[in-house]
Structure formats: C-alpha cells, structure tokens
Amino acid sequence: xxxxxxxxxxxxxxxxxxxxxxxxxxxxxxxxxxxxxxxxxxxxxxxxxxxxxxxxxxxxxxxxxxxxxxxxxxxxxxxxxxxxxxxxxxxxxxxxxxxxxxxxxxxxxxxxxxxxxxxxxxxxxxxxxxxxxxxxx
Amino acid sequence: xxxxxxxxxxxxxxxxxxxxxxxxxxxxxxxxxxxxxxxxxxxxxxxxxxxxxxxxxxxxxxxxxxxxxxxxxxxxxxxxxxxxxxxxxxxxxxxxxxxxxxxxxxxxxxxxxxxxxxxxxxxxxxxxxxxxxxxxxxxxxxxxxxxxxxxxxxxxxxxxxxxxxxxxxxxxxxxxxxxxxxxxxxxxxxxxxxxxxxxxxxxxxxxxxxxxxxxxxxxxxxxxxxxxxxxxxxxxxxxxxxxxxxxxxxxxxxxxxxxxxxxxxxxxxxxxxxxxxxxxxxxxxxxxxxxxxxxxxxxxxxxxxxxxxxxxxxxxxxxxxxxxxxxxxxxxxxxxxxxxxxxxxxxxxxxxxxxxxxxxxxxxxxxxxxxxxxxxxxxxxxxxxxxxxxxxxxxxxxxxxxxxxxxxxxxxxxxxxxxxxxxxxxxxxxxxxxxxxxxxxxxxxxxxxxxxxxxxxxxxxxxxxxxxxxxxxxxxxxxxxxxxxxxxxxxxxxxxxxxxxxxxxxxxxxxxxxxxxxxxxxxxxxxxxxxxxxxxxxxxxxxxxxxxxxxxxxxxxxxxxxxxxxxxxxxxxxxxxxxxxxxxxxxxxxxxxxxxxxxxxxxxxxxxxxxxxxxxxxxxxxxxxxxxxxxx
Numbered sequence: 001x002x003x004x005x006x007x008x009x010x011x012x013x014x015x016x017x018x019x020x021x022x023x024x025x026x027x028x029x030x031x032x033x034x035x036x037x038x039x040x041x042x043x044x045x046x047x048x049x050x051x052x053x054x055x056x057x058x059x060x061x062x063x064x065x066x067x068x069x070x071x072x073x074x075x076x077x078x079x080x081x082x083x084x085x086x087x088x089x090x091x092x093x094x095x096x097x098x099x100x101x102x103x104x105x106x107x108x109x110x111x112x113x114x115x116x117x118x119x120x121x122x123x124x125x126x127x128x129x130x131x132x133x134x135x136x137x
Numbered sequence: 138x139x140x141x142x143x144x145x146x147x148x149x150x151x152x153x154x155x156x157x158x159x160x161x162x163x164x165x166x167x168x169x170x171x172x173x174x175x176x177x178x179x180x181x182x183x184x185x186x187x188x189x190x191x192x193x194x195x196x197x198x199x200x201x202x203x204x205x206x207x208x209x210x211x212x213x214x215x216x217x218x219x220x221x222x223x224x225x226x227x228x229x230x231x232x233x234x235x236x237x238x239x240x241x242x243x244x245x246x247x248x249x250x251x252x253x254x255x256x257x258x259x260x261x262x263x264x265x266x267x268x269x270x271x272x273x274x275x276x277x278x279x280x281x282x283x284x285x286x287x288x289x290x291x292x293x294x295x296x297x298x299x300x301x302x303x304x305x306x307x308x309x310x311x312x313x314x315x316x317x318x319x320x321x322x323x324x325x326x327x328x329x330x331x332x333x334x335x336x337x338x339x340x341x342x343x344x345x346x347x348x349x350x351x352x353x354x355x356x357x358x359x360x361x362x363x364x365x366x367x368x369x370x371x372x373x374x375x376x377x378x379x380x381x382x383x384x385x386x387x388x389x390x391x392x393x394x395x396x397x398x399x400x401x402x403x404x405x406x407x408x409x410x411x412x413x414x415x416x417x418x419x420x421x422x423x424x425x426x427x428x429x430x431x432x433x434x435x436x437x438x439x440x441x442x443x444x445x446x447x448x449x450x451x452x453x454x455x456x457x458x459x460x461x462x463x464x465x466x467x468x469x470x471x472x473x474x475x476x477x478x479x480x481x482x483x484x485x486x487x488x489x490x491x492x493x494x495x496x497x498x499x500x501x502x503x504x505x506x507x508x509x510x511x512x513x514x515x516x517x518x519x520x521x522x523x524x525x526x527x528x529x530x531x532x533x534x535x536x537x538x539x540x541x542x543x544x545x546x547x548x549x550x551x552x553x554x555x556x557x558x559x560x561x562x563x564x565x566x567x568x569x570x571x572x573x574x575x576x577x578x579x580x581x582x583x584x585x586x587x588x589x590x591x592x593x594x595x596x597x598x599x600x601x602x603x604x605x606x607x608x609x610x611x612x613x614x615x616x617x618x619x620x621x622x623x624x625x626x627x628x629x630x631x632x633x634x635x636x637x638x639x640x641x642x643x644x645x646x647x648x649x650x651x652x653x654x655x656x657x658x659x660x661x662x663x664x665x666x667x668x669x670x671x672x673x674x675x676x677x678x679x680x681x682x683x684x685x686x687x688x689x690x691x692x693x694x695x696x697x698x699x700x701x702x703x704x705x706x707x708x709x710x711x712x713x714x715x716x717x718x719x720x721x722x723x724x725x726x727x728x729x730x731x732x733x734x735x736x737x738x739x740x741x742x743x744x745x746x747x748x749x750x751x752x753x754x755x756x757x758x759x760x761x762x763x764x765x766x767x768x769x
Contacts, residue, residue: 052707057692057768065573065580065767093693094700098707116576120568125586129567129613133560136456136615 035076038108040101045109048102053095055106063113071113080107211344212241212375214382218348220250221385222355224278226269226643227251228262232282234309234322237375239280251278254674257666259286261636263293265667266304268600268637271450271623272644274424276303276358283310283322284330291331292630297365298334299510300627301420303358304365312371327369333507336364341374345383352388361393361423361499361524393524395531396497400521404495405535407471407519409544414440415462415469417483420476421525422452428619430529431475435459437536439552441467441559445477447604450624455611456563464558474498475525479512488516497521497528510628566612577739578765582609584681587743589614591751592651600641601634601654602626605683607769620650632663639671642678651754652677658684658715661722669729671759679754680726680761684736686716689768726761735763
C-alpha cells in the first residue's frame with residue numbers, strides 16, 4: 001500500500017522495471033548448483049530478511065512473489081554482496097552501511113528458500129485461466 | 138410520511154409539539170395558560186426569497202423558521218429543482234448549515250430521488266459519488282456542512298477533479314452567522330476553499346439563481362472534460378419562504394464537441410498509412426458506447442490498444458487480441474492518444490525519431506488549473522480539441538473510407554502478428570501466478586485467481602482501483618464488459634478505494650451485478666466508517682482486504698533513501714508499518730454490522746471464505762474478507 005502514490009507508485013514501478021530487467025537475467029544465467037555453499041547463517045539471515053532489512057517489501061516473504069524474484073538465487077556470494085552494496089539500478093537500495101555478516105546471513109537464507117512454483121498446468125485454477133484465455137476471441 | 142397526512146397540517150402539529158418541548162419547568166404554568174400563538178404572517182414581498190431580504194428579516198425578527206407552520210419553505214423548491222435534475226442519491230454527512238435542505242429532502246421530498254445516503258465522513262461521501270458516477274454515468278448529489286464539511290470533502294473533490302469525474306456538491310453556510318458555532322461554518326467565499334480543484338462553483342443568492350446555478354453546475358460537471366462542481370447555499374435562503382415561485386428551467390446538457398472534420402480526416406490518413414499504429418487511452422469512456430467504438434476502431438486498423446496503467450479508466454477488453462502495446466519490437470510510428478491527459482513524453486520521443494503523435498481530447502479545452510495534473514506541454518503533430526468518444530464515429534468512418542485494398546491486406550497481416558504476440562505474452566503473464574502459489578501470507582495472484590473462480594458465473598464488476606494489485610486483475614480476469622473495472626482514483630491519493638467502491642456497488646445494484654472491491658489495509662483505514670454506510674443501506678459488495686500490514690511502497694522508498702545516505706537500513710519500517718498491534722479488519726467490519734471473516738493467512742482457507750461471503754453479497758448484503766497478503 002502506498003500513501004503517497006505519486007512517489008510510491010513511481011518508485012515502485014521503477015523498482016519493478018529496473019530490477020526485473022537487471023537482476024534475474026544475471027541470476028538465471030548461472031545454475032544454482034554451480035555455486036559454492038553460503039558462508040553465512042541462514043537462520044540469522046531469515047531475521048535479517050524479514051525483520052532487520054525487510055527485503056520482503058520488494059521481493060516477497062519467500063523471495064518469489066515480489067520483483068525481482070530472488071529464488072532460485074544464481075549469484076555467487078561475493079557478487080551478491082558487491083551488488084547490494086552498490087546496486088546497478090536506481091530502484092534497488094544500497095546496503096553499503098549494513099555489516100558484512102548480516103549480508104552473508106541474508107544470502108544464506110535466500111539460498112535456503114525452496115522454490116515454490118508449481119507447474120502452471122498442474123494447478124487447476126491457473127490451468128483454467130490459461131484455457132479461457134486461449135479460447136478468448 | 139403517509140400520503141393521507143397533509144404536510145402542512147403535520148407541520149402545524151409538529152411545531153406546536155416542538156414549542157411545548159422547549160418550555161422550561163418554571164414557565165410551564167404560564168405556557169399552559171397563555172393563548173395560542175397567532176398564525177405567522179407570511180411575507181408577501183415577491184422577493185422574499187432573496188438573500189438580502191432574508192438577512193434583513195433575520196436581524197430584526199425571531200428567525201421565522203422556528204415557528205413556521207405554513208407556507209412553502211424555500212428548500213422545498215430546491216428539492217423540486219434537484220428532482221428535476223434527476224439525482225437518484227444524495228450522500229450526506231449532516232450539518233446545521235443545510236438543515237433546511239436536509240429536512241425538505243426527507244419530508245417534502247419523501248427521501249426518494251434523491252435518497253439520502255448517510256455517510257460518516259465527507260471525504261467518504263464525495264468518494265462514493267466519484268465511484269458512483271463512473272459506474273452509473275451520471276453524478277450523485279453530495280451535501281455537506283459549511284467550511285468543516287467542505288474541508289473534509291476537499292481530498293475527494295481533488296481526486297474527482299484529477300479523474301475528470303462529475304460530482305455535484307452543495308455546501309451550506311450562514312450569510313449572517315451568529316454565535317461561536319455558526320461563525321466558523323461560514324465564509325466570505327466558500328468556494329475558494331476548493332476552487333483549485335473544482336470545475337465550477339457558485340453561490341445562489343435567491344431561489345431563481347439557485348435553480349439556474351444548479352442546472353448550470355450539473356451541465357458544467359457533465360460537459361467534457363467533466364469534473365466536480367460546488368454550489369453554496371446559505372441557510373437563510375434555505376429556511377426562507379417562497380411566495381412568487383420562480384420557474385425551474387429545463388436541464389440542457391450540451392452535446393460534447395466532435396473533432397473538426399478536416400483534422401479528423403488527417404488523423405485517419407496518418408493512421409491508415411502507418412505501419413505500426415498504437416492507440417493509447419486514459420479518460421475515455423464517458424458512456425458504454427466508447428467501449429464498442431474503440432473496439433471497432435482498433436479492429437478496423439488492427440492496432441494495439443495501450444490502456445496506460447493506473448490513471449486510465451481502461452475501457453478496453455483485457456483479453457482482446459489487440460490489448461497491449463504490440464509485443465516485443467513493435468515500435469509505433471503513429472501514436473493516437475484518446476483522452477490522454479499528458480502526451481508530452483510520447484510527443485518528445487516521437488519527434489526525436491521522426492514518428493507522429495495525435496491527440497484527440499477534451500483536455501485541450503481546459504481553461505487552466507492550479508494542479509499540475511495536466512502535465513507538460515505536449516507538442517504533438519496533430520491536436521484535436523474534442524471529446525474523443527464523440528469523435529470516434531467520424532474517425533472510424535474516415536479510416537474505413539481511406540483504407541485501400543492494398544492497405545487492408547497489410548493491416549490484416551499486422552493484426553495477426555500483434556494478436557499472436559499479445560496472446561503469447563498474456564499466457565506467460567498468467568503462468569507467473571505460479572510463484573508463491575501456496576505461500577503464506579497469500580500472494581496477490583492467488584487472492585485474485587481464487588476470486589475469479591468463485592465469480593465466474595456472476596455478472597461481476599471490480600469497483601476498486603488496482604494500483605496495489607498490479608496488473609494481476611487484468612491478467613487473470615477477463616474484463617470483457619465496460620463495467621468490469623471502475624478505474625482508479627485519479628489523483629494518486631490514498632483513501633479513495635474503499636468509499637468509491639461503495640458508490641460503484643450502489644450503481645451496479647439495480648442491474649443485479651456482483652460488485653467486488655480489493656482494497657488495501659492502508660486505504661481502508663482512511664474512512665472505515667463507509668463500511669457502516671454499506672451495511673446500513675444494504676449495498677451488496679464484497680470487500681477483500683489486501684492486508685500487507687504496511688505502506689509498502691514507502692518502506693521501499695525509505696529503504697532506498699537510507700541507502701543513499703549510508704545510514705543503515707534497519708529503521709526503514711518506522712512510520713510505514715501498520716502492525717504491532719495488528720489491526721483486525723474482520724472485527725472492524727463486524728463492529729459496523731457487516732458479515733466478515735479473517736484474518737486469513739493461508740491460501741487454502743480462501744475459497745471457503747469467499748464462498749460464504751459471496752453468498753451474503755448475492756443475497757444483497759455487503760461482506761468483508763481480511764486476507765493477510767504478500768507486500769505486492
């Protein structure tokens with residue numbers, strides 16, 4: 001919910017537009033299995049993600065319902081840290097003032113989140129919508 | 138009041154009864170012994186209803202309304218004027234500055250056409266009128282108290298202004314105020330308080346002028362570009378008596394202007410010759426006719442239709458093959474804007490790359506504004522100052538006339554490419570609903586998809602805006618009728634959705650449509666009292682609270698600002714979060730007498746809750762489901 005739409009909407013649209021184009025493309029270029037294991041603590045990272053830094057505000061509680069999606073995370077830990085400290089996009093906040101340990105913990109938590117996206121055709125509601133849209137004239 | 142009771146006799150009795158009530162105990166014996174008060178001698182001056190006369194009377198005599206039992210109150214005449222205009226409803230929050238009109242509406246006017254809607258805040262009253270006007274195609278009357286009521290109304294008047302939506306508001310005041318309460322409710326220039334964002338305001342100083350000003354106000358509100366209007370009516374005038382009754386003029390709303398024929402011909406020439414035309418719309422769709430006309434134009438040209446997001450009324454079917462921007466790589470060489478408030482960005486981009494822009498809009502007739510919503514100067518190639526809806530028939534005819542067989546085949550080929558690209562993109566967009574499908578809190582697409590499943594066999598209408606549900610609504614629900622979606626607030630200020638949805642639902646009630654509003658928790662908290670209005674007036678409407686427990690866009694904004702200044706991000710939630718304690722909106726609705734369920738945190742619980750709530754709505758009641766949701 002945005003109180004000041006003129007700012008809120010604009011910024012959130014920029015966030016969505018810029019981050020969607022900038023991050024996932026890079027993220028998806030690497031398979032998660034090729035990444036080294038995280039060094040941080042996923043349990044502490046959950047607190048950072050949900051409470052301290054509130055990453056969920058943009059990315060969703062599970063890192064998947066917002067934009068851009070963080071799960072599956074395909075960036076290495078070092079690239080992740082470099083990015084969040086000095087983002088390449090205007091919409092993404094800089095987390096340069098956050099401790100390295102907190103960022104490593106957040107990364108570990110993101111890596112621990114299971115992907116929760118069933119195949120669309122396996123969900124009757126989504127399949128029904130797809131069928132209706134396919135038949136729409 | 139029963140028809141068999143003579144109104145004047147009733148007034149006599151009521152006044153005598155009221156006189157008895159105000160007699161003090163000490164004077165009771167005298168009062169009983171005193172002879173009945175002589176009948177009031179009504180003024181016979183033909184200008185008795187003039188404000189100056191009323192003022193003079195009020196300074197030298199006891200206000201006549203306190204004992205008036207005979208004659209015709211001026212506010213009864215006002216009701217006749219309002220009835221002639223044809224208002225179905227009047228949304229009010231009561232106040233003494235329009236007590237005369239209020240009494241006339243409920244007794245003389247028998248509380249029908251207009252029927253009073255009791256609102257618990259003036260902003261809610263005007264926002265209800267805003268939503269109603271877009272769904273009904275005509276204004277609702279609003280009546281508010283002098284200064285205080287108008288100031289409470291001001292935000293919603295601003296939204297109606299920015300959304301180009303007609304609202305007719307009457308505000309009372311005292312021309313000759315006395316006492317510490319009345320004086321602050323009066324103003325030298327009442328309209329000044331909101332003049333920056335109303336299209337017209339006037340003060341009626343006598344009944345003849347009231348009749349003309351009311352007709353004029355309605356006419357101006359409904360003439361494109363439409364907008365809210367304010368009519369100030371002094372309490373002294375309302376409570377004066379009619380002698381020589383003025384004639385009530387006919388309501389004449391002018392036909393909206395059509396585009397000049399040569400300019401329309403040139404627009405058609407550019408569009409027919411274009412390889413990649415694009416149609417953009419915003420405040421198009423004063424009437425349902427625009428829906429069919431736009432489809433006809435788009436299909437004749439096989440041109441994609443871009444509905445331009447949040448500020449648009451979005452009057453084009455969302456699953457139509459031409460709904461969209463043409464697909465990846467489609468670069469428009471001619472962009473036609475229909476009632477697009479600000480085309481400056483399109484015009485600048487087009488001029489930089491030798492492309493063309495056309496604007497057909499009543500916006501070109503705007504006289505000026507203190508608000509910058511009209512945008513930057515747009516140096517389009519062809520500007521037609523006209524109502525786009527009224528111009529569409531001649532534009533379509535001209536386009537048809539100019540299409541040669543050779544162009545026709547090129548146009549058809551384009552249409553096939555565009556339709557294929559749109560379909561693929563829209564199916565991909567629907568598939569994205571899978572992310573977080575079983576997540577708790579509930580994802581926005583799940584919230585909408587479950588709703589769509591439950592209302593698939595209803596004639597439904599979404600009466601809230603969609604800023605905070607993104608474009609999921611149009612992705613997952615087929616907006617195949619002009620009333621499926623009622624547009625957003627216009628002015629990008631929060632607090633519109635909840636009350637405007639009640640107004641929209643009221644308009645749909647008589648057509649038997651099932652109204653649904655998806656409102657944010659932030660929005661609901663601005664005027665929750667409108668839930669009571671919906672319950673009290675039995676306005677069927679399903680509220681779904683998209684309860685993400687924060688102003689989440691602002692969380693992101695402050696996070697970004699924290700990052701820019703390098704001072705840590707852990708405080709970004711302060712001032713933005715609506716939690717601890719977590720408001721319970723289902724309990725709030727229950728307190729206002731509305732059926733409700735929630736908070737619902739797991740998507741598996743949605744279907745049952747919707748089912749039970751929709752049963753109430755289909756039976757004619759409002760209901761509310763509080764869904765704890767993902768931020769966006």
